[in-house]
Amino acid sequence: MTGSTVPELVDRQAAVTPDAIALHHPGGTLTYAALKARSDELAAALAALGVRRETPVALQVPRSAEAVLLMLAVLKCGGFYVPLDPGHPDAHRARTIADSGARLVLAGTADLDSTVDTALPEAPLPGNPAYLVYTSGSTGTPKGVAATHEAVANLVTQPGLGIEPGDRVMQYAPLAFDASTFEIWGALARGATLAVAPPGALGTSDLLEFMERAEVSVAWLTAGLFHELVTAEKRLPAGLRLLFSGGDTVRADVVRQAAALAPETVLVNGYGPTECTTFATLQPGLGALAADGRSTMPIGRPLAGVAAHVLDDRLAPVPDGETGQLYVSGPNLARGYHARPGATAARFVAGPDGTRRYRTGDLVRRLPGGALEFRGRADRQVKIRGFRVEPGELEAVLGEHPDVRAAAAVGVPDEAGGSRLLAYVVPERDEADLSALRTWLAERVPAYLVPSSVLRLPALPLSPNGKVDVAALPVPGEPSAETGPAPVTPAEKLVAETWQAVLGVDAVGMDDNFFELGGDSLRMNRVAAELRRATGLPIALADLLLAETAGELARSLEEH
Incomplete structure (x- = not known):
C-alpha cells in the first residue's frame, strides 16, 4: 500500500463507505461522500490559484474540520501543506512562511472561491511531499x-x-505537530471517524469530557499529557479502546x-522522530x-517495512543488550530538510547497502525478544511537553537581545519525569534589567521554547577547549519568598500550598506569577485538578x- 498517496487512500474509503461519518466536529458531522465532494471543490479553487505538484500552501487555521478539508484539497492538487500554529508568535510564523517558500497563506475556506470549475492538475506521486513541519534547529x-x-501511507496502512x-x-495534536498526521490520516484512510476536538488547549478535565461526549475510542497523547490525565484526573475516559x-x-x-484504572484500554508506546513520520x-x-x-517502558519494534539499526561510533552493529545510536531506514523516512541539502546529508546517511538511514541521535539497546529500549540522547536535544527542542535555537534567539552578551540553555529533568528548559545569560551591562526577558522571548518563539527559569551569570563557564561547560552551569535555587505578600485568607493559603506542591518551591507570594516560577500549561492543569478536588x-x-x-487566582476562587 505504500505506493498509494493520501488522497487515493481517503477517496478509496469514500467509495467503499460513502455514508459513514468521516468527521465529527464541534459544528456537526461530515460523511465520507461529503468530505470527498467538498475537498474536490476546494482543490479546484486551489488549482485555479496555481497550486500544482510540489507547491507549498501555508495553512493558518486552528484545529477544525475546515483545516482537514484544506489539507486534503492541497494534497489533491499535488501540493503540500505547511501548517502554522495560530498560537505561535507572529515573527515565528513569518519565518516559517518565508523558509517554506509558500506564496499562498490560507486562514480558512472563505479565502477560496469554490464556485470555479477548474480541472485538477496532475495527481501527486508517492515521492512528492505531503506536508512540511518545522522542528527546532x-x-x-x-x-x-x-x-x-x-x-x-506506510504509517496509516500498517497492519498492526x-x-x-x-x-x-481523536484529533487533538497541534496541526504543526506531526502526531496530527497519525490522527487525521490514520482515521480517514482506514474508515474511522475523526473526532475533532475544539480549538485551543484543553485542561485534562475538559479533555476527558470531550472524549466521552465524542465517544472517542482511539487517542494519541504526549507522554506528559498522558501522565497528567492519569495522575491528576485519576481515570481514563469510558469507551477508550486504544x-x-x-x-x-x-x-x-x-x-x-x-x-489499574482502565484494564480494558490497550496502552501503546509510540516512538518516532518527525523525520520518521510520527x-x-x-x-x-x-x-x-x-x-x-x-x-522503564520499551519503545518496541519497528513498523512493517521499517528497519532499526543500533550502531556504534564506527557505524558497526552493537551486540544485543549493548547501547548504541539508533539509525532508521525504510519508506517512513522524510525526503529531508526543506532547502537544506547540507543538513539533510548530515542526518540522512547511506547504509552499506546504499539505502538511506536517518541518524536519530537517540541511544537505545535491543532487549531480549527484539524490542528497543530508549537510553538517552547522543547530543543536547531535549523534549519539552512532547516537542523536540535544540537548546542552541534558544541560545541563538537570546543572543539577539540587545542586553544579552552571551547565553546558554540546557534541559534538566523535572519532578514529573519530563524535562524543563533553563536559560543562562550574561548581560552586556551590570545594570541591565533582564526581568522581562521571558516576555520578550514569548513574542518570538513558541511557548515550549520559553525557558522555565532565566539565570543571570557574570560569565559562562568554559571547558579547556573554549566551549561552554554545560556540566558546570549552576543549578537554579528555589524562588525567593520575598517577591510579594504572604498568603493570609483561606483561599490564598490554598493557592499557595497548591502551587508549592506542584512547582516544588518552598514559598509562594501573592504577587508571584505561576509561569515565572517555572510553571507551564501541564503544571497549571495539575493545579486546576487539585483545586477542583479541594473546593x-x-x-x-x-x-x-x-x-x-497567585493573589488574583485566590480572589477568583473567593468570587466563584
Whole structure:
C-alpha cells in the first residue's frame, strides 16, 4: 500500500463507505461522500490559484474540520501543506512562511472561491511531499521536515496499527505537530471517524469530557499529557479502546496506574522522530509489561517495512543488550530538510547497502525478544511537553537581545519525569534589567521554547577547549519568598500550598506569577485538578490562565 498517496487512500474509503461519518466536529458531522465532494471543490479553487505538484500552501487555521478539508484539497492538487500554529508568535510564523517558500497563506475556506470549475492538475506521486513541519534547529533556525505521501501511507496502512472502521479517533495534536498526521490520516484512510476536538488547549478535565461526549475510542497523547490525565484526573475516559502515547519517556509507574484504572484500554508506546513520520517503532501491551515492576517502558519494534539499526561510533552493529545510536531506514523516512541539502546529508546517511538511514541521535539497546529500549540522547536535544527542542535555537534567539552578551540553555529533568528548559545569560551591562526577558522571548518563539527559569551569570563557564561547560552551569535555587505578600485568607493559603506542591518551591507570594516560577500549561492543569478536588468547584484550565498572580487566582476562587 505504500505506493498509494493520501488522497487515493481517503477517496478509496469514500467509495467503499460513502455514508459513514468521516468527521465529527464541534459544528456537526461530515460523511465520507461529503468530505470527498467538498475537498474536490476546494482543490479546484486551489488549482485555479496555481497550486500544482510540489507547491507549498501555508495553512493558518486552528484545529477544525475546515483545516482537514484544506489539507486534503492541497494534497489533491499535488501540493503540500505547511501548517502554522495560530498560537505561535507572529515573527515565528513569518519565518516559517518565508523558509517554506509558500506564496499562498490560507486562514480558512472563505479565502477560496469554490464556485470555479477548474480541472485538477496532475495527481501527486508517492515521492512528492505531503506536508512540511518545522522542528527546532541547533543553529537557531527551525528546520522544515518534508514528509512524503509514501511515508504517510506506510504509517496509516500498517497492519498492526489497530484503527478499525467504526472507531472514533481523536484529533487533538497541534496541526504543526506531526502526531496530527497519525490522527487525521490514520482515521480517514482506514474508515474511522475523526473526532475533532475544539480549538485551543484543553485542561485534562475538559479533555476527558470531550472524549466521552465524542465517544472517542482511539487517542494519541504526549507522554506528559498522558501522565497528567492519569495522575491528576485519576481515570481514563469510558469507551477508550486504544491509547497511544509518546513524544517523550513514558513512565512505567503511570502505566501501572492507568492499567489499574482502565484494564480494558490497550496502552501503546509510540516512538518516532518527525523525520520518521510520527512512528518508527510501536510497543503495544504496556499494561502487561509494566506489571512486572520494571522502571522503564520499551519503545518496541519497528513498523512493517521499517528497519532499526543500533550502531556504534564506527557505524558497526552493537551486540544485543549493548547501547548504541539508533539509525532508521525504510519508506517512513522524510525526503529531508526543506532547502537544506547540507543538513539533510548530515542526518540522512547511506547504509552499506546504499539505502538511506536517518541518524536519530537517540541511544537505545535491543532487549531480549527484539524490542528497543530508549537510553538517552547522543547530543543536547531535549523534549519539552512532547516537542523536540535544540537548546542552541534558544541560545541563538537570546543572543539577539540587545542586553544579552552571551547565553546558554540546557534541559534538566523535572519532578514529573519530563524535562524543563533553563536559560543562562550574561548581560552586556551590570545594570541591565533582564526581568522581562521571558516576555520578550514569548513574542518570538513558541511557548515550549520559553525557558522555565532565566539565570543571570557574570560569565559562562568554559571547558579547556573554549566551549561552554554545560556540566558546570549552576543549578537554579528555589524562588525567593520575598517577591510579594504572604498568603493570609483561606483561599490564598490554598493557592499557595497548591502551587508549592506542584512547582516544588518552598514559598509562594501573592504577587508571584505561576509561569515565572517555572510553571507551564501541564503544571497549571495539575493545579486546576487539585483545586477542583479541594473546593468542589468546576475550575477549568482557562479560568486559571486568566489570573496573572497567585493573589488574583485566590480572589477568583473567593468570587466563584
